[in-house]
Ligand SMILES: N[C@@H](CCC(=O)N[C@@H](CS)C(=O)NCC(=O)O)C(=O)O
């Protein structure tokens with residue numbers, strides 16, 4: 169579908185992508201984390217897209233198995249949600265994923 | 273107003289009250305915290321009340337200055353949100369607040 173194609177284009181053309189909701193504290197947490205790491209993600213706020221928001225959220229679920237926000241991609245690779253991203257950071261793996269993605 | 277009165281009744285007749293949203297991870301975190309502390313809060317899910325949900329959320333803002341969820345009361349006293357509650361817990365103050373409230 170057109171939406172699936174646009175997600176694929178988005179996550180492969182941008183090193184870090186966050187599908188988010190403006191009023192969600194978990195989305196805010198992951199945005200702040202990337203900011204602290206000196207990274208500027210592409211943020212797509214699903215609550216600001218009118219009826220396309222829920223459609224996009226369902227497409228993401230089909231593509232990644234994850235319906236919830238925040239939904240994070242690094243270097244085109246599906247990372248997961250806020251907790252997953254924070255875990256990777258505590259394991260020390262997030263920074264290497266980010267530097268690899270920025271070289272692509 | 274009738275809603276203001278119902279909030280006051282609710283928070284004074286129940287030792288622990290959480291105004292919450294079912295799909296919100298911060299609301300989930302604070303519910304799990306009280307569960308771990310052996311407390312059974314009264315939980316009001318604002319997203320399950322139809323049009324009354326947003327009304328109640330605005331009434332809470334008028335009463336407490338806080339619009340966001342989760343919105344927590346202990347012993348009729350406004351505690352704050354998830355972060356505030358977790359902070360009190362780390363300071364060791366949450367348990368005493370809870371035991372005081374359960375004696376009322
Ligand atoms: N463990 C997940 C939790 C994700 C989650 O439950 N997200 C909620 C918002 S905090 C959600 O997407 N709820 C459904 C919705 O908002 O449509 C994470 O760390 O990202």
Ligand SMILES: N[C@@H](CCC(=O)N[C@@H](CS)C(=O)NCC(=O)O)C(=O)O
Nearest residue numbers: 191192193298340341342353354355
């Ligand atoms: N620091 C606050 C954050 C509260 C917050 O931003 N809550 C969000 C949901 S996570 C909210 O209420 N957004 C507006 C809404 O859902 O109506 C807390 O710890 O509770």
Ligand code: FES
Nearest residue numbers: 192194296297298
């Ligand atoms: S909506 Fe509250 S943490 Fe996401």
